[in-house]
Amino acid sequence: MVEAHAERRPRAVPGPALSAAPDAVDAGAAPLAVAEPRRHVVVRSFLRNKLAVAGLALIVLFYAVALAAPLVSRYDYAAIQGGMRNTPPSAEHWLGTDRSGRDVYARLIKGGQVSLAAGFAAVAIIMTIGVLLGGAAGFFGGWVDAAIMRLTDILLAVPLILLLITAAALFAPSLTTTIVVIGLSAWPGAARLVRGQTLALKEQEFVVAARALGATPVRIMTRHVFPNALAIIIVEATLWLSYAILLEASLSYLGLGVQIPTPSWGNMLQDGQRELLFGAWWLTLFPGLAIFLVVLAFNLMGDGLRDAFDPRHRGR
Amino acid sequence: MPPGLWAYVLRRTLFLVPLLLGLSVVMFGLIHAAPGDPVLALLGPQAAANPEFIEQARKNLGLDEPLPVQYARWLGNLVRGDLGTAATFNNTPVLTLIGERFWGTVQLQGIALALGLLVAVPVGIVSATRQYSALDNTVTVGSFLGLALPNFWLALLLQVWLSVQLGWLPTISTAQADAPLGERWRYFLMPVLVLALPNIAYFARFMRSAMLEVVHQDYVTVARAKGLGRRSVLYRHALRNALIPMVTVVGLQLPRVLSGAVIIEQIFAWPGLGLLAYDAIGRRDYPVILGVTMLTGAAVMVVNLLVDVAYALVDPRVSVGGGAA
Numbered sequence: 305m306v307e308a309h310a311e312r313r314p315r316a317v318p319g320p321a322l323s324a325a326p327d328a329v330d331a332g333a334a335p336l337a338v339a340e341p342r343r344h345v346v347v348r349s350f351l352r353n354k355l356a357v358a359g360l361a362l363i364v365l366f367y368a369v370a371l372a373a374p375l376v377s378r379y380d381y382a383a384i385q386g387g388m389r390n391t392p393p394s395a396e397h398w399l400g401t402d403r404s405g406r407d408v409y410a411r412l413i414k415g416g417q418v419s420l421a422a423g424f425a426a427v428a429i430i431m432t433i434g435v436l437l438g439g440a441a442g443f444f445g446g447w448v449d450a451a452i453m454r455l456t457d458i459l460l461a462v463p464l465i466l467l468l469i470t471a472a473a474l475f476a477p478s479l480t481t482t483i484v485v486i487g488l489s490a491w492p493g494a495a496r497l498v499r500g501q502t503l504a505l506k507e508q509e510f511v512v513a514a515r516a517l518g519a520t521p522v523r524i525m526t527r528h529v530f531p532n533a534l535a536i537i538i539v540e541a542t543l544w545l546s547y548a549i550l551l552e553a554s555l556s557y558l559g560l561g562v563q564i565p566t567p568s569w570g571n572m573l574q575d576g577q578r579e580l581l582f583g584a585w586w587l588t589l590f591p592g593l594a595i596f597l598v599v600l601a602f603n604l605m606g607d608g609l610r611d612a613f614d615p616r617h618r619g620r
Numbered sequence: 621m622p623p624g625l626w627a628y629v630l631r632r633t634l635f636l637v638p639l640l641l642g643l644s645v646v647m648f649g650l651i652h653a654a655p656g657d658p659v660l661a662l663l664g665p666q667a668a669a670n671p672e673f674i675e676q677a678r679k680n681l682g683l684d685e686p687l688p689v690q691y692a693r694w695l696g697n698l699v700r701g702d703l704g705t706a707a708t709f710n711n712t713p714v715l716t717l718i719g720e721r722f723w724g725t726v727q728l729q730g731i732a733l734a735l736g737l738l739v740a741v742p743v744g745i746v747s748a749t750r751q752y753s754a755l756d757n758t759v760t761v762g763s764f765l766g767l768a769l770p771n772f773w774l775a776l777l778l779q780v781w782l783s784v785q786l787g788w789l790p791t792i793s794t795a796q797a798d799a800p801l802g803e804r805w806r807y808f809l810m811p812v813l814v815l816a817l818p819n820i821a822y823f824a825r826f827m828r829s830a831m832l833e834v835v836h837q838d839y840v841t842v843a844r845a846k847g848l849g850r851r852s853v854l855y856r857h858a859l860r861n862a863l864i865p866m867v868t869v870v871g872l873q874l875p876r877v878l879s880g881a882v883i884i885e886q887i888f889a890w891p892g893l894g895l896l897a898y899d900a901i902g903r904r905d906y907p908v909i910l911g912v913t914m915l916t917g918a919a920v921m922v923v924n925l926l927v928d929v930a931y932a933l934v935d936p937r938v939s940v941g942g943g944a945a
Contacts (some may be wrong), residue, residue, distance in 0.1 A: 355764070458642045461917040461924075463879040466897055470647075470909060473901040474654030550770060554883055557772060558898065573773060580780045588780075592773030600768035607764075 346535075349612040356608020362601035366594075370417045379407035381414035382565060390584045400586040403579055408572075412590055415567035420598070422483050422568065423549040429487025430548070431541050434494025435530075441495065442502025443525055453499070456492035464489060468551065472560040479568075482561040486551050490544070497540055501533040508532075535613040539606055546602035553595050569595050625932055632925050636918075643917045644698070644910075648691050651906055659683065681707065694907075698914070704907035706900070714911040717896065725885070725892035729877040732812050736819025737870070743820075744827025745862075749854060751832065759824055766821025772883040775814045779887065782810065792889035811888050815881060819873065826869050830862040837861075864935050871927030878923070879916045 350356055369376055379397075388405035391397060399408040441452040459467070471485045505511060511528050519528075549569075555561030556570025564571055569591040576587025659678050678684045682693065697704060703714035747759040783791040793807045834840065835858050843853045882894040889895070893912060900908035 454639065454642065457639055457921075458646055458917075461639070461643060461875075461920045462647070462913050463875045463916060463920070465882050465894075466879050466913060466916065469882060469898060469901055470913065471650060474651060474904075546768070553770060554772065558883060558886065573776070577776060580776060581784060585777075585780070588773070588776055592770055592777070595770050595773065596768055599770070600764060603764060603768055 346612045350608050353608040353611060355604045356612075359601040359604030359608065362597060363605060366416060366598055366601070367420065369413060370420055373410075373413045373417065377407065377410040377413055379410040381406065381410040381567060383407070383410075390579055390582070390587075392584075393586055399590050400584070402575065402584075402587055408586060408590060411567045411572060412569075412594060415569045415572050415591065416594060416598075418479065418562055418566060418568040419549055419552055419570070419595070422479060422486075422552045422562065423545050425483045426486040426490070426548040426552070427541055427544045429483070430491045430494050430544055431537065433487070433491040434540075435498050435537060437491070438495035438498025439502050439525055439529065442499040443506065443521065443529070449499070452495065456495055459489070459492045464551075465554065468555060469558060469560055472555055477555075477560050477563055479562045479566060482552055482555055485555075486548055490548070490551070494540055494544065498533065498537065501536055502529055505529045505532055535609075539610045539613065542602055542606035542609055546599040546606070549595065549602070550599055625929065628932075629925070629929060632928070636921050636925075639921060640914070640918055644695060644914060645691075647910055647913045647917075648694065651909060652687055652690075694910070703911040703914075706905055706908045708900070708903040708905045709908065714907050717908065718893065718911055718915060721891060721893045721896045724890060725879070725894060726877065728808065728811055728885075728890060728892060729815065729881070731808065732815035732819060733870070733873055733877055735812060735816040736823050737866075739816075740820045740823030741827050741863075741866070744824045745831055745854075745859065747824065747828045748831035748835070748862075756828075759828065763821040763825040766817050767825075769817065771814045771818055772887060774817070775810065775884055775887045778810050778814065794889050794891065811884055811890055815884055823866070823869065827862070827866065830865045831858065834858045834862045864931070867927060867930055867934060871923065871930075874923045874927075875916070875920045878919045879912075 383406060385401065385405040385407075388397070388401045390403055391401045391405075393400045397407050397409065399412060402408055402411065437452050441449040467489045468485055471489060472481060475481050475485075506529065511524060514524055514528050552561055552568065553570035553573065556568045557574045559571075559574060562568035562571050564575060572591040573588060576584065576591070580588050659674055659681065675684075682690060685693075694704070701715070703718075705711045706714050706717050709717055743759055747756045750756050779791060782789050789806050789809055793811070835854070840853060840858050843857045844850075848857075879893055879897070882898050884890070885892045885894040886898055893916070897909065897912045900912065
């Protein structure tokens with residue numbers, strides 16, 4: 305069987321595929337008790353990877369700043385100051401002000417809240433649908449598998465950005481629309497991954513044993529298959545986070561995502577683009593830099609997690 | 621060609637029909653489920669004052685009929701190769717419109733893809749053969765940076781710097797097609813660079829890990845053990861096998877090559893399919909949106925099939941039995 309099929313997944317830096325096999329044969333039977341030592345190994349292996357730890361630190365920093373917004377900025381993100389139009393970065397306004405005299409630093413932090421939250425919500429939808437449909441397809445096989453896989457074939461045939469702008473533009477663009485549209489368009493890649501994992505795990509001895517003992521499909525899925533596929537699901541979700549944030553930025557930049565006055569990094573880029581011609585570089589530079597750093601951080605962390613979960617890669 | 625391959629190709633080709641039908645239902649449904657009124661978008665807000673006029677326009681466009689009837693008519697025309705006319709693009713037939721834009725997109729994306737491979741494959745090989753050297757580490761860090769860089773942001777900054785401030789390159793590409801041949805590269809430079817960058821980062825990293833995977837295989841050790849030189853082993857044994865997975869990776873890029881990069885085309889006003897789709901969506905021009913998505917979807921499905929066949933041809937280990945992929 306040829307399996308070179310296009311699977312739309314985040315373009316993360318590629319590495320060796322994770323093996324689905326659990327460390328211990330009985331890990332599925334009593335996941336909590338046996339998983340503990342393995343978790344230590346994973347954490348230690350992750351912490352040894354300097355780039356991955358740097359990524360994690362950057363993410364923590366971004367979220368801390370986004371959560372502590374009122375404490376770290378003096379200005380309100382929506383407050384318009386007359387006479388302060390397009391002023392360059394200064395001691396008063398660290399990252400300058402925009403066309404309406406609003407503080408760019410305050411808007412960047414608020415925009416970060418919006419972009420990071422949008423990314424999380426979209427990935428939650430992607431992974432929920434992906435795990436449910438991918439798990440069902442892999443576990444039940446037959447016509448369920450065929451129906452779900454053909455649906456992914458169809459959705460994967462339309463380039464994602466085309467699907468996104470069509471759906472986002474036809475329905476009134478807003479933060480919610482953006483999240484839902486990304487979530488509902490991007491799940492097929494995740495579903496295919498989970499299906500593959502489920503297929504591999506289904507043939508493992510401990511699952512066969514559980515089935516022979518009369519475990520119900522739901523129990524097998526939740527207690528045996530899912531815990532062992534969790535590592536791969538976490539890695540996938542981390543990589544999707546960076547991609548979802550990029551997609552949100554793209555949509556908002558095109559004016560089809562989060563709408564002004566609510567700032568997001570994408571629509572700040574769109575807003576600043578006009579002023580770029582008049583030399584107001586700070587309106588474009590900083591939101592883009594923020595997207596760049598967050599995407600980089602999630603990619604580094606996802607890559608580190610993948611290596612840490614993969615026994616073949618540990619200690620390298 | 622192995623004997624089983626023809627049967628496989630035939631089965632997959634036949635299977636494209638239900639897939640394309642499914643795609644048409646999904647896209648037609650999505651577009652018609654939207655609340656926006658294409659007639660209002662076409663005629664402008666002033667027309668709202670004249671309901672009779674709107675009703676007549678709706679009738680002319682066939683939008684007053686029930687959805688299944690509209691779908692059946694559209695599908696019937698599609699099968700006969702008629703994608704309708706683009707009401708908001710001077711009533712140009714959709715197929716003509718797409719034909720004009722397709723070439724622009726394929727040129728731009730094709731060059732960016734080729735440049736990506738040209739740079740990334742050697743870089744990936746050298747990086748893998750000197751694992752953990754300073755060069756290898758630079759390549760690793762560089763690919764992380766290149767992949768995380770939002771390329772439309774880079775495009776905006778380059779555009780202002782190179783075109784607006786320094787005046788070295790044309791800002792937008794509308795005049796590109798009419799420019800003399802010797803001048804045309806100036807229009808291509810920025811979009812190609814911006815599109816090639818993530819390709820380079822991704823391909824280089826992939827080439828590196830494919831190469832590393834291969835050099836640890838037994839047959840490479842055997843080749844070394846029987847006394848073949850390092851270069852001979854690397855380039856005659858390892859490289860040929862490491863290039864096989866690249867077929868898939870390049871195949872994965874093809875949807876984008878065929879559909880165009882919406883944002884980059886929009887920034888540089890590049891006359892391609894991505895910009896066409898973006899404009900059509902803004903104007904609620906249903907036949908154009910459907911035409912672009914259907915043709916792109918069909919092209920992607922065919923290309924996926926070709927990639928799978930190519931894979932079977934270059935890698936003798938791959939067999940093509942079993943059910944439909």
